[in-house]
Amino acid sequence: MGGALLGRDALRGAAARPSAGGHxxxxxxxxxxxxxxxxxxxxxxxxxxxDFDAGEVSKDASGRTVxxxxxxxxxxxxxxxxxxxxxxxxxxxxxxxxxIRVTExxxxxxxxxxxxxxxxxxxxxxxxxxxxxxxxGAGEVGPGETFTYDFIAEPFGTHLYHCHSAPLVQHIHRxxxxxxxxxxxxxxxxxxxMVMVLNGFDTNFDGENEVYAVNTVAFAYMNxxxxxxxxxxxxxxxxxxxxxxxxxxxxLHANFFDLYRTGxxxxxxxxxxxxTMGQAERHMLEFTYRERGRFxxxxxxxxxVDLGWMSFFEVV
Amino acid sequence: xSARVRTDARLPLxxxxxxxxxxxxxxxxxxxxxxxxxxxxxxxxxEAIAVERTKFRPGEIELRLRNDGPDRVTVAQVLVNxxxxxxEMGDRTLDRxxxxxxxxxxxxxxxxxxxxxxxxxxxxxxxxxxxxATLTPEPDRRTVVVYALLGLYMGVxxxxxxxxxxxxxxxxxxxxxxxxxxFTVGLLTFLLVDTVEEGVELAGRTAVSFDGLALFxxxxxxxxIALSAIxxxxxxxxxxxxxxxxLVAIGVGLHNLGxxxxxxxxxxxxxxxxxxTLVVGFALHNTTEGLAIVxxxxxxxLPRLWHLxxxxxxxxxxxxxxxxxxxxxxxxxxxxxxxxxxxGAIAQVIWTVAGTLPDRRALIRGLGGVGFMLGLGFMYATxxxxx
Numbered sequence: 084m085g086g087a088l089l090g091r092d093a094l095r096g097a098a099a100r101p102s103a104g105g106h107x108x109x110x111x112x113x114x115x116x117x118x119x120x121x122x123x124x125x126x127x128x129x130x131x132x133x134d135f136d137a138g139e140v141s142k143d144a145s146g147r148t149v150x151x152x153x154x155x156x157x158x159x160x161x162x163x164x165x166x167x168x169x170x171x172x173x174x175x176x177x178x179x180x181x182x183i184r185v186t187e188x189x190x191x192x193x194x195x196x197x198x199x200x201x202x203x204x205x206x207x208x209x210x211x212x213x214x215x216x217x218x219x220g221a222g223e224v225g226p227g228e229t230f231t232y233d234f235i236a237e238p239f240g241t242h243l244y245h246c247h248s249a250p251l252v253q254h255i256h257r258x259x260x261x262x263x264x265x266x267x268x269x270x271x272x273x274x275x276x277m278v279m280v281l282n283g284f285d286t287n288f289d290g291e292n293e294v295y296a297v298n299t300v301a302f303a304y305m306n307x308x309x310x311x312x313x314x315x316x317x318x319x320x321x322x323x324x325x326x327x328x329x330x331x332x333x334x335l336h337a338n339f340f341d342l343y344r345t346g347x348x349x350x351x352x353x354x355x356x357x358x359t360m361g362q363a364e365r366h367m368l369e370f371t372y373r374e375r376g377r378f379x380x381x382x383x384x385x386x387x388v389d390l391g392w393m394s395f396f397e398v399v
Numbered sequence: 400x401s402a403r404v405r406t407d408a409r410l411p412l413x414x415x416x417x418x419x420x421x422x423x424x425x426x427x428x429x430x431x432x433x434x435x436x437x438x439x440x441x442x443x444x445x446e447a448i449a450v451e452r453t454k455f456r457p458g459e460i461e462l463r464l465r466n467d468g469p470d471r472v473t474v475a476q477v478l479v480n481x482x483x484x485x486x487e488m489g490d491r492t493l494d495r496x497x498x499x500x501x502x503x504x505x506x507x508x509x510x511x512x513x514x515x516x517x518x519x520x521x522x523x524x525x526x527x528x529x530x531x532a533t534l535t536p537e538p539d540r541r542t543v544v545v546y547a548l549l550g551l552y553m554g555v556x557x558x559x560x561x562x563x564x565x566x567x568x569x570x571x572x573x574x575x576x577x578x579x580x581x582f583t584v585g586l587l588t589f590l591l592v593d594t595v596e597e598g599v600e601l602a603g604r605t606a607v608s609f610d611g612l613a614l615f616x617x618x619x620x621x622x623x624i625a626l627s628a629i630x631x632x633x634x635x636x637x638x639x640x641x642x643x644x645x646l647v648a649i650g651v652g653l654h655n656l657g658x659x660x661x662x663x664x665x666x667x668x669x670x671x672x673x674x675x676t677l678v679v680g681f682a683l684h685n686t687t688e689g690l691a692i693v694x695x696x697x698x699x700x701l702p703r704l705w706h707l708x709x710x711x712x713x714x715x716x717x718x719x720x721x722x723x724x725x726x727x728x729x730x731x732x733x734x735x736x737x738x739x740x741x742x743g744a745i746a747q748v749i750w751t752v753a754g755t756l757p758d759r760r761a762l763i764r765g766l767g768g769v770g771f772m773l774g775l776g777f778m779y780a781t782x783x784x785x786x
Contacts, residue, residue: 112484112485112504113482113483113484113485114483114484114485115476115483116475116476116477116485116486163522164475164476164483164518165475166473166475166476167475167476167518167519167520167522168522284522286521286522286524287522287523287524293478293516293524301483302483386481389481389483390478390481390482390483
């Protein structure tokens, strides 16, 4: 599918890079015009892959490890496709928000500071008390207010957090979500770990996405492939937060991956090359490329591919 | 009181005339400097783009875009059939009313629909749908000749054939002539309704900023005034029949310009079947127009042959021009203006032809009334042949 669809220029990848200071004019074909100014966005999709945040680490009175964070909600414009700006609602000025990385049994303390113009919450997919659920009536903060979430991280796995204020569609779709990775107490085998949040943006607010992406920026890993090493184990936490569409998916080219559903097991559930997820479904993928080369990975809803969810691994 | 009158008198006339204009300019400068509206809140921009023309070339779609909204707009990305595609536009930002050409590299398929979505910098989408993609004819020798032939088949030849009724008109009695004139008025009335309808529809396709209805009205009133001036400057009664015939020819010619536009643009966007049907319908329709032109000649003697040739050319040839324009350089705003001109001309001509009747009441009485209704009905019937 991909090769015929992409045409010669997009396959070269670099052909779609910008020339200095101007718009990209390739010989023509599939793909966007120009590239996103990541510096202006304040985050780079390649960095988001591996930007695990353990917070400020300390011990409480009982000797338990505590991870402390401050999340500030900020309304700001972000460039989701080259030249296309979206009025996002963010945790700490980025979409997705910071990737929380802790170990099962650790204590997580997050000060949620609302510097935006709407009420917000932090709702974690995990096991916690009702008071810490992050829904209207339990942890919701109005503009200018602060609330401290405090809970023990469990169970281990690939999880997520998101805002749960009403209207829910708006609060999630605008960008208030992120990865919540809880490691098993004994850890996992050494691997190159990455987080991929599958998201979309309805830029004209008509209830359909104009942009699909991994980690927010359409075609980001098509223009700049993700560089990985041949022979090295890759571990990818894939989290679907796509709004408006019932499912999203990930398909790996020329390879198969071990699928750990929700990342809650130490042994794989399945060997496959495609997995489909509803919203908030997430999985842990492990794979190794034997050979060097450029390999696609993308949604197997091909409409999403055409609208931005197209990526490459550059295996070196 | 009298002192004020004297003060006014001392101002030079030109200064007195332009001083309100200077004052209103100053007012606007103050308004834009202070900009009281901006203080209300940050208003999101209103973005609108009119696609004025679509061309399909092998592997390429070309759109003529005009900023049709109050605010500046940037075309950040182009989606064709729900996929991002490379496009070329030079500066991608359009100021108000500014127009530029966007070229999209896309392997479009003949005969299939295409949807082009312009995604602006603010994430707004402007959707342009093409029902059937087909290669756009370029004005080379072959297509120019083909379009001219179309105009010949549907405009020039039928009108010329209709002029042959001149022989009949010359020999009929004054009473029967009244019938034919009333028939002509009915026929022209139908054309007027038809032209207004088409023009108003076109006005709706014109960029909002151009205010299509105003263009139509300006064209119509301008044409009516111009034709009235022609008529009154040549107003001797003896040749009135000939003048009336020329005016009818002008009105019919302008109407046929519109018909040419319709056929040319239908074929240019690939609606070949529609184009064919239009040609057949217009041909029958236009033969009757020949009769309309010669009817006023019944009141005078035999005109010179070149008059007949000129009348035929004036009424028929614009069809060819219309087909060229419609096929190669169609522009909704200009076309709306042209339809306005045609409507105004026809309205004025109706008035003129009715004036050649001994009594305008003859239009609604007896044989005249029958002729008038037959004129309307005949055009309606031949109009059924065109969709």
